[in-house]
Amino acid sequence: MYDTIIIGGGPAGLAAAVKAKKLGLKVLLLDENEFLGGILPQCIHPGFGLHYFKEELTGPEFAHRFIREINELNIEHYTNAYVLEIENYSDLEKKVVFSSPEGVKEVWGKTIIYAAGARERHAFEIGIVGDRVAGIYTAGEAQTLMDIYGVMPGKEVVIVGSGDVGLIMARRFALEGAKVKAVIELMPYPGGLARNVMILRDFEIPLYLSHKVVEVRGRKRVEKVKVVKVDENLKEISGSGFWIECDTLLISAGLIPNVKLLKKIGAQIDPLNGGPIVNELLETTIPGIFVAGNALLINDLVDYVAEQGELAALGAKEFIENQGIPSRKWIKLKRGSNVRILAPHYISGERDVYIYARVSRPMENVRVTFPEIRKELRLPVVKPSEMLRIKLKAEEIQKAGKEITMEVEKGEV
């Protein structure tokens, strides 16, 4: 019986494995790919690790630091291991069934740290109609093709979505000599981190805000896409449509936490985050199953993903020591105005907690308040693309009754 079985060998799973091992737990790490690292090996651009390692690394470098530790610490792990099923046998025993080239295996653990990442939304989910032809890729798929396997997908590209992956792929295509004809963004503001939005200026790539791609046409391969303008309610403005000729359409329309297996065993899901409901130790509503990284909520920085992995490992440790997380009166953390995504959902006041949040819309000169505990922060600007990570100290939390609300409001001028 393992102390913890970690599902997923991306940054959350790797960090969780290293931390859990250092805490003295018996760890098994399972990853479905041929190599550890999750999507990091294909993220060959810099920008990783500034918070965590205090230096700027590429994705492969960031992954390498953890993988080295995995090997040095002799952490038991399988690659090519795909988890078929999780069974919550009892609060203290969990079964994980996985498939590998060695066969279908069953392993038992006291806890599970679920770090299975996210998937990308695809063209059908965002309502694109027309021909089903070659040349339509999700951004991550194109990234895998180019940066792992060295394949050039196409030469004239339109990108749907100005999130970080879309913007980074805009640069990637431009650097390899392709013409990036447009980035199309539904919202009236760009979706990515400021440093990535700069890419568009650097490479003279037009950005269409408040626009969407509605149709693809082509015979064998994409030949053109239709773009329309939307109003402030995201309704299409009739007569605003125009066509852009291209051979490649990249869909970068956001990520969805990969929680199929958790849903199957009844973990409660927060519909706004897309990931499970968790307490401050990142334990789901199923005792002993912890979650970290993009399976919990979509993060903007890998550093936070690693941090969540470590926190889940601490949670597993506490769970094992106490035969379950001790019962207590949980304080509910609630969304107030302009808060779209928020985790964790329950906090105790027994320890300092980082809360992760995203706003619904950008705002300048902002007050972030927690009225029940009379905490207030001021920020020059908040954007949906940039996650807010705010520390609530134990003694602050203790001032609350049943709940604490997070509000993001315009500050007085």
Place this chain on the structure above:
Amino acid sequence: MKTRVAIIGAGISGASIARVLSKYENLEVHLIEKNADVGWGVSKANTALIHGGYDDDPEKYPMRAKLCIKGNRLWHEWVKELEIPHIWNGALIVALRDEDFKELEGLLERGRKNGVPEMIIVDKEELFHLEPNLNPEALGGLWVPIVGQIGPIPAVIAIVENAVANGVKLHLETEVRGIKVEGGEVKGVETNNGFIEADIIINAAGLYADEISRMVGVNDFEIHPRKGEYWIFDEDIPGPRRVLFPTPTPKSKGVVVTTEISGHLMIGPNAQDLPKEEKENLATTREGLEEVWKKAKELWPNLPPRSKVIRTFAGLRPEPTGGDFIIRAEKEVWGFINVAGIRSPGLTSAPAIAYEVVEIIRRDLGINLVEKGKWNPYRKKITHFFMLQPEKANELVKENPSYGKIVCRCNHVSEGDILEAIERMKFIGVKTPSIDSIKVRTKATSGTCQGSFCRVRIARILAREYGVDLWNVTLKGKGSEIGIGDVKVLLRGEVE
């Protein structure tokens, strides 16, 4: 001397004809297909139903009326012999208004004439017993238990594999350019891959059957494409247990609500007539999809949010002049048999169409057919890792570790499944590696993520097994390659 038969079109009709003709010792059967794989025309996108045979008026459409019920009965045999995925879950034609019952009675009467067994008009109570989650305002329905569903392309593939095993020669990526006729008799088919001699030519060219027929001077019919659009939802969305039809209108059987055999809720199709030039127009449209949505909601009010759609698609039905199937030996050209206008219920009728063609060859062409001593009616289905019991899976993995390597996350398709698919593609003669060939054989790429994780992995396996560069693997045949070259190809200026 063997009689050489060339069948144009490896869709469900052509494939079924090839299989049945492969029973005969004195026939040499060539199956000709312009696409890179079989079943990629009309057969690829449809409602996948094996209809009951009750709605075709025998006065107006005698062929449809006769062959549909006959085909239904044959499919019950064929799915067993060929291990084709299927489910016999029955259909309900739902009455939402009092006046609909009159139409249902008409259908019952027509079904009785066509020989459809076990139909019954059910009242509201029985209706909701059969299908608890229907629109609560439904009043009753016509229950047709012999209706079922199959995988249409898996069916074409199964039939072709069996036909090839019995000696049929499949010519893929072979486009018919002309037909040679001498002295009022067919002599063979001119193609991009040379001339194929033939004593009998069977035109099962789907949407293009009118153009093929014109090549021998028979031009008394035209084929119009009629487009139907569909939505498919994610696997955890609850769908009906039965196939649900609305009460039909003169033009169409109406938008069906069903749980297709892979377990996904599917709604469609509408019916939009296109000009005859638009035989390649498979584009989905906002208007068409909206129409389907609205109509499906009348039967099934609990449609999921739009974000739960994993796929929309469109199919074309070949609508012939006159509306009935055109299955006949052409008198002006000896040896030319039209199997044209195979619109709905074409999938259901296909096995019966094949036996009809045998009859035509015997009766109208006067060819004495000699049955083979040993004809193999069976074909084994492909391994699906996701359907195996754990012990069986482990046995398989021990022999071949690739069966333990999951490639498609959503549908749990293993590398072993994919290698088996490739072996089968090579067996029938697929030359151009394509992701769609793997998709239709294994279900990889057809789940929640629609292949964004596994397409590249599948392409790598195809590239390795076919010995081609990764970027030359196609989505669905030549012209749909997944890349334009290696990642530096543009910087080197090799592509304009």
